[in-house]
Amino acid sequence: MSRPPRDAPLDAxLDAxLDAxxxxxxxxxxLAAWPQHRAALEPALRAATHARALHLPASPxxxxxxAAFMAQLHATPQLTPxxxxxxxxAAVQAFAALGRRGLVLAPAAAIVxxxxxxxxxxxxxPAEASTLTIFAGAVERADGAGWRxxxxxxxxxxGARLRTSAAGRAVLTFEDGSTVALEPDTELxxxxxxxxxxxxxxxxxxxxxxxxxxxxxxDRDASxxxxxxxxxxxxxxxxxxxxxxxxxxxxxxxxLEGSVELTRDGARQLVQRGQLARAQxxxxxxxxxxxxxxALAIAIDAPFVAALVAPDGRATGARLDGLRYHQxxxxxxxxxxxxxxxxxxxxxAPGVYTLLLGRTxxxxxxxxxxxxxxxxxVPLDPTLDALALRLQIEQRDGRTxxxxxxIAAAADTPLERLVxxxxxRLRAAVLLRERAAQREQQRExxxxxxTPPPAxxxxTPPSARPTIGPRPAAAPTRTLPTPPRSRDPLxxxxxxxxxxxxVGPERTPTPAPTR
Amino acid sequence: MEQLExxxxxSARAVTAQERRAIDALxxxxxxxxxxxxxxxYDRYQPDILRYLLHHVRDRETAEDLTQxxxxxxxxxxxxxxxxxxxxxxxxxxxxxxxxxxxxxTRRPTVDIALLDLPEAPEAEARVLxxxxxxxxxxxxxxxxxxxxxxxxxxxxxxxxxxxxxAIMGRKEVTVRGLQLRALRALRKELAALExxx
Numbered sequence: 001m002s003r004p005p006r007d008a009p010l011d012a013x014l015d016a017x018l019d020a021x022x023x024x025x026x027x028x029x030x031l032a033a034w035p036q037h038r039a040a041l042e043p044a045l046r047a048a049t050h051a052r053a054l055h056l057p058a059s060p061x062x063x064x065x066x067a068a069f070m071a072q073l074h075a076t077p078q079l080t081p082x083x084x085x086x087x088x089x090a091a092v093q094a095f096a097a098l099g100r101r102g103l104v105l106a107p108a109a110a111i112v113x114x115x116x117x118x119x120x121x122x123x124x125x126p127a128e129a130s131t132l133t134i135f136a137g138a139v140e141r142a143d144g145a146g147w148r149x150x151x152x153x154x155x156x157x158x159g160a161r162l163r164t165s166a167a168g169r170a171v172l173t174f175e176d177g178s179t180v181a182l183e184p185d186t187e188l189x190x191x192x193x194x195x196x197x198x199x200x201x202x203x204x205x206x207x208x209x210x211x212x213x214x215x216x217x218x219d220r221d222a223s224x225x226x227x228x229x230x231x232x233x234x235x236x237x238x239x240x241x242x243x244x245x246x247x248x249x250x251x252x253x254x255x256l257e258g259s260v261e262l263t264r265d266g267a268r269q270l271v272q273r274g275q276l277a278r279a280q281x282x283x284x285x286x287x288x289x290x291x292x293x294x295a296l297a298i299a300i301d302a303p304f305v306a307a308l309v310a311p312d313g314r315a316t317g318a319r320l321d322g323l324r325y326h327q328x329x330x331x332x333x334x335x336x337x338x339x340x341x342x343x344x345x346x347x348x349a350p351g352v353y354t355l356l357l358g359r360t361x362x363x364x365x366x367x368x369x370x371x372x373x374x375x376x377x378v379p380l381d382p383t384l385d386a387l388a389l390r391l392q393i394e395q396r397d398g399r400t401x402x403x404x405x406x407i408a409a410a411a412d413t414p415l416e417r418l419v420x421x422x423x424x425r426l427r428a429a430v431l432l433r434e435r436a437a438q439r440e441q442q443r444e445x446x447x448x449x450x451t452p453p454p455a456x457x458x459x460t461p462p463s464a465r466p467t468i469g470p471r472p473a474a475a476p477t478r479t480l481p482t483p484p485r486s487r488d489p490l491x492x493x494x495x496x497x498x499x500x501x502x503v504g505p506e507r508t509p510t511p512a513p514t515r
Numbered sequence: 516m517e518q519l520e521x522x523x524x525x526s527a528r529a530v531t532a533q534e535r536r537a538i539d540a541l542x543x544x545x546x547x548x549x550x551x552x553x554x555x556x557y558d559r560y561q562p563d564i565l566r567y568l569l570h571h572v573r574d575r576e577t578a579e580d581l582t583q584x585x586x587x588x589x590x591x592x593x594x595x596x597x598x599x600x601x602x603x604x605x606x607x608x609x610x611x612x613x614x615x616x617x618x619x620x621t622r623r624p625t626v627d628i629a630l631l632d633l634p635e636a637p638e639a640e641a642r643v644l645x646x647x648x649x650x651x652x653x654x655x656x657x658x659x660x661x662x663x664x665x666x667x668x669x670x671x672x673x674x675x676x677x678x679x680x681x682a683i684m685g686r687k688e689v690t691v692r693g694l695q696l697r698a699l700r701a702l703r704k705e706l707a708a709l710e711x712x713x
Contacts, residue, residue, distance in 0.1 A: 011692035015677050018695070022674065044696060047703035050652055051671040058562035062579075069557065069583055073550055073590050081546070081594040153587065415577075 137168030177424025302365020311351035372399035655705035
């Protein structure tokens with residue numbers, strides 16, 4: 001490499017000096033080579049000698065990781081190459097020959113080439129795929145007369161028939177962000193898979209249990225469909241959370257958010273939030289029943305967003321970028337941007353869970369854990385930006401009991417395993433922007449109005465829903481309307497006893513995340 | 516298939532014309548769907564991408580997971596890669612960079628902290644103390660701006676030239692030279708700030 005001249009600018013001299021250092025030269029040699037830059041070069045080169053300690057030796061890939069990667073690679077289809085350029089080039093070359101025959105033909109050749117480009121470039125849309133994330137046990141795919149195991153992150157398209165083992169737990173993520181969680185001993189066929197344009201997803205559940213998180217259709221597209229066909233009925237949903245199970249000769253549908261429609265032989269049954277419906281062959285559809293109250297609820301009365309990670313790694317909650325996800329069967333999370341975030345589990349498998357909390361704004365607050373054994377309030381340190389709280393969930397005498405254990409060490413802290421399609425990411429980002437604009441608007445309106453309400457105005461009588469403790473007066477006030485959760489069918493029938501300082505629905509709310 | 520020589524620890528600037536031809540051939544085969552060819556590219560570049568990510572995320576497990584994601588994404592997208600647009604290694608680094616940005620945009624900090632009213636695990640405290648004893652250099656590096664940290668990692672960890680760094684970061688070589696000068700000055704300042712007063 002040629003050395004820059006002595007009168008080279010400082011950045012060029014430094015670049016060459018760094019090369020010289022890497023080749024074993026000394027700082028003094030470099031300073032002597034560019035004496036006019038000595039004063040500026042010396043501190044930079046001294047820092048560079050420190051920075052050289054950053055170097056890590058490279059080692060070949062770990063064989064186990066490489067093997068796992070190659071297995072994933074074999075299960076992952078490649079994208080199709082962009083063909084428009086090739087189509088255009090071919091068309092232009094073909095018609096250039098025609099064009100050479102005469103100037104009159106040249107414009108025609110260009111027009112036909114352009115038409116061919118448009119036609120050839122608009123090839124048939126590639127088959128859509130969903131992504132399989134395996135959390136436990138094995139998942140197999142029907143292959144001819146037999147079954148073959150699937151790798152984590154496998155891409156599954158229309159027609160795929162898969163089943164989970166007795167310990168198998170997995171989540172399928174579609175390209176619109178909808179997910180379906182497969183419980184153990186479940187067999188599922190993807191009969192239809194289209195999320196581009198009007199959504200058309202159809203699943204066939206032969207046996208087992210599925211938990212669906214159906215993304216809201218863009219612009220409330222009425223033609224969007226999400227169907228689950230079982231031996232006993234068909235379930236149709238739009239933007240909702242629900243469970244379907246085929247066990248013991250019947251289909252059960254439990255809705256935890258939104259509503260779904262159960263149909264069989266022309267009969268229809270609406271299953272709304274908090275309801276459970278059953279369908280059996282040769283029997284009329286019965287009216288839906290009310291579900292049992294939730295087994296565990298976690299209210300985040302603090303400027304944090306939270307996600308609960310189950311022992312098998314599935315997670316339900318929200319992220320700082322506004323994305324919400326529901327991988328744990330029967331677990332719902334409200335939108336932290338709409339008010340106090342609340343994670344509720346309709347049923348909770350025993351084990352050690354991890355609650356991940358990330359701060360969104362300054363301020364104090366607490367968690368309120370509500371289970372069969374009552375309510376526990378866990379204050380959060382206002383100086384901390386992140387928490388990872390371990391929760392032991394047990395079944396005692398048929399009741400769910402939760403015990404906060406300890407903070408998790410960084411090395412032990414599980415993170416969510418999410419597949420986030422671009423559309424879901426964009427939707428969350430748009431929602432965040434809309435919320436921020438709403439907050440700004442309402443803050444301006446709030447400023448225009450007068451002073452905050454007197455302190456005793458917040459001390460309303462307790463309601464039937466789990467409530468949370470007071471927030472400090474200095475905490476920012478949420479300006480978004482509180483969802484009407486007092487009518488929440490998943491709320492406990494009776495409210496556990498609380499300290500008198502607790503407040504009802506008119507409490508000072510959690511500030512919305514500032515992102 | 517033309518095999519690549521093992522280049523453990525070799526700098527990217529030592530890529531020979533022969534190796535470049537071998538890489539181009541492997542890329543072409545991988546674009547046609549050859550998993551073996553992509554496996555060879557994985558062997559060649561995985562250590563560099565891992566080191567690059569490791570210096571940014573500072574957690575080996577996370578860095579290894581991100582590296583796997585980068586290569587899986589690269590396998591999916593390689594049919595659309597055009598060799599004329601940017602060197603393959605720079606294309607990979609850009610993917611790694613995007614993945615890393617995505618990681619930092621969405622992750623929650625995992626620094627451990629104490630809840631006031633919960634029993635504290637002794638090992639948690641020990642880990643927090645251990646974290647406090649991290650090297651001054653890494654602490655100084657972590658305080659730099661993203662661009663400054665990026666250029667120093669590419670220059671001193673992965674030993675890329677200014678031209679190669681420019682291809683990875685999408686900047687001109689002359690811009691990178693200025694950037695590395697400012698980055699070293701900033702590093703010097705941070706290191707001085709970390710030193711105890713004498």
